[in-house]
Amino acid sequence: MEKGTYRVKTGFSEMFKGGVIMDVTTAEQAAIAESAGAVAVMALERVPADIRAQGGVARMADPKRIKAIQKAVSIPVMAKVRIGHLAEARILEQLGVDFIDESEVLTPADPFNHVDKWAFRVPFVCGCRNLGEAARRIAEGAAMMRTKGEAGTGNIIEAVRHMRVLNAEIARLRGMSYAELVVYGKELGAPPETLAAIQEQGRLPVVNFAAGGVATPADAALMRMLGADGVFVGSGIFKSEDPDRRARAIVAACTHFEDAARVSEASEGLGEAMPGLVIDDIPEHELMQHR
Amino acid sequence: MTIGVLAVQGDVREHVSVLDRLGTETRRVLRPEHLEGLSGIVFPGGESTAMWRLIDHGGLAGSLSEALRGGLPALGTCAGMILLAREITNWHERYLEIMDIAVERNASGRQVDSFERVISCDGLGTLPAVFIRAPYVRRLGAGVKVLGSMGDLPVLVREGNWLAASFHPELTGDTRVHGYFLDMCRKER
Numbered sequence: 049m050e051k052g053t054y055r056v057k058t059g060f061s062e063m064f065k066g067g068v069i070m071d072v073t074t075a076e077q078a079a080i081a082e083s084a085g086a087v088a089v090m091a092l093e094r095v096p097a098d099i100r101a102q103g104g105v106a107r108m109a110d111p112k113r114i115k116a117i118q119k120a121v122s123i124p125v126m127a128k129v130r131i132g133h134l135a136e137a138r139i140l141e142q143l144g145v146d147f148i149d150e151s152e153v154l155t156p157a158d159p160f161n162h163v164d165k166w167a168f169r170v171p172f173v174c175g176c177r178n179l180g181e182a183a184r185r186i187a188e189g190a191a192m193m194r195t196k197g198e199a200g201t202g203n204i205i206e207a208v209r210h211m212r213v214l215n216a217e218i219a220r221l222r223g224m225s226y227a228e229l230v231v232y233g234k235e236l237g238a239p240p241e242t243l244a245a246i247q248e249q250g251r252l253p254v255v256n257f258a259a260g261g262v263a264t265p266a267d268a269a270l271m272r273m274l275g276a277d278g279v280f281v282g283s284g285i286f287k288s289e290d291p292d293r294r295a296r297a298i299v300a301a302c303t304h305f306e307d308a309a310r311v312s313e314a315s316e317g318l319g320e321a322m323p324g325l326v327i328d329d330i331p332e333h334e335l336m337q338h339r
Numbered sequence: 340m341t342i343g344v345l346a347v348q349g350d351v352r353e354h355v356s357v358l359d360r361l362g363t364e365t366r367r368v369l370r371p372e373h374l375e376g377l378s379g380i381v382f383p384g385g386e387s388t389a390m391w392r393l394i395d396h397g398g399l400a401g402s403l404s405e406a407l408r409g410g411l412p413a414l415g416t417c418a419g420m421i422l423l424a425r426e427i428t429n430w431h432e433r434y435l436e437i438m439d440i441a442v443e444r445n446a447s448g449r450q451v452d453s454f455e456r457v458i459s460c461d462g463l464g465t466l467p468a469v470f471i472r473a474p475y476v477r478r479l480g481a482g483v484k485v486l487g488s489m490g491d492l493p494v495l496v497r498e499g500n501w502l503a504a505s506f507h508p509e510l511t512g513d514t515r516v517h518g519y520f521l522d523m524c525r526k527e528r
Contacts, residue, residue, distance in 0.1 A: 049454045049455075050454055050455050050456065051451065051453065051454045052451065052453075053454075053455055055455060055469060055510065055511075056453045056455055056471065057352075059453075059469050059471055059507060059510045060450055060453060060471050060472075062349075062350040062352075062353060062384070062510070063349055063385050063386065063417075063418070063471060064385075064386075065348065065349060065350060065351065065352070065383045065385070065451055066346070066347065066348040066349065066351070066385070067348045067349075067385070067386060067389055068389075082388060083388075084392070085388065085389040085392030085393060086386075086389065087348065087385070087389045088386070089388040122388070122429075122430065122445060123386055123388060123389070124386075124450065124472070144448075144449040144451055146449055146451075146472070147450065169451050170450060170451050171450065211459060222439060245478040249437065291464050296392070296396075299389065299392060299393070300393070300396065300397075302508065303347050303348060303369070303397075303403075305395075307369075323372060326505060336472035
């Protein structure tokens with residue numbers, strides 16, 4: 049019997065496809081997410097909108113909070129570590145967290161490296177804005193990717209930008225000879241072996257969700273149309289007027305994204321969405337996606 | 340012969356790809372009308388709670404249940420096994436209640452305890468198997484046959500036209516479980 053193999057890790061991510069992963073900060077929110085049809089919850093100290101508003105250093109959640117959320121639900125529980133924070137990652141693994149998000153939403157811990165994810169039994173998901181970032185994270189052992197978007201804004205434009213860039217770069221890669229691929233890898237800062245695997249499959253070799261700015265059922269449907277395997281919703285649910293209804297609606301829209309009538313029906317009468325932020329109004333150094 | 344794959348959520352693509360390799364036509368099932376003319380249906384891996392919300396709210400539950408009770412052959416893997424089970428020992432909901440088995444959700448533990456190993460199956464030999472937060476069968480009805488096991492634990496079971504696995508045959512590249520299922524579907528036609 050072998051635990052923590054790459055197949056066991058990536059196989060698990062395949063099970064999330066078509067689903068919605070929701071940020072929660074309490075056991076009550078986790079129960080709402082589960083009953084609304086979330087495929088997993090992300091246990092957090094604060095949702096991204098609050099992290100952005102309050103500023104300061106954002107760290108891994110208190111283990112006590114994570115345990116309370118694990119106890120409250122039967123679906124997988126994910127949690128975030130600061131980029132490169134090996135010790136936080138070991139704590140989450142020891143807690144039996146099902147997936148670790150090495151996330152730019154928290155304040156980075158290591159200015160040079162990300163976590164060596166091959167060294168862990170628990171699988172990791174990482175953010176990316178483009179093919180180079182995706183390929184480096186996959187080379188480091190990430191078993192799942194998500195486009196970064198701009199968390200806590202309720203504004204979908206950055207999520208769309210990152211998915212469009214990724215798709216365009218993969219399309220470019222597909223037409224390349226191996227010699228061209230090696231040079232492209234140098235340009236992107238990406239290992240050629242990983243790029244070769246992406247070229248062969250015509251897509252990332254791991255599941256890729258969209259994140260950062262999903263606030264409505266239509267946002268979820270849009271990201272699926274652009275090729276996302278599913279969506280993460282951070283502040284979009286529990287910062288809205290009626291989280292339970294909105295959560296159910298986003299779950300329905302994520303599955304039925306090709307059926308406009310279903311997405312329309314899901315969008316009806318949900319009350320106020322989370323308050324949104326215009327990206328140009330955010331000072332450059334406060335953008336999380338550059339981390 | 341067309342085989343449906345329930346496509347509300349989960350590892351639909353992996354099942355479609357195995358069936359493709361076996362030369363079988365597939366159809367993604369999202370709406371009741373997608374069930375028409377199918378010779379069998381696959382319930383993939385995924386999150387059973389999420390899949391059920393989508394089946395139940397989408398008006399699929401009734402049609403699925405009717406088709407299965409009418410004899411439509413089914414293969415359920417992991418979450419798919421939970422959807423087909425009559426009883427779930429550690430959960431307050433029941434789903435399609437088709438197969439006379441009781442299953443325990445997440446019985447293999449959290450993801451850090453998910454594993455792969457070889458199992459032995461009657462008539463199929465030894466198979467590579469991936470268990471991910473897997474459900475285990477805790478009770479077998481009188482009409483349920485054990486086809487594969489891991490020690491004393493049944494992990495591949497059959498009742499009439501319905502086949503259920505605790506593991507994910509769709510993740511290993513081995514096509515024998517799906518091949519066995521297609522034989523069941525052909526005999527039923």
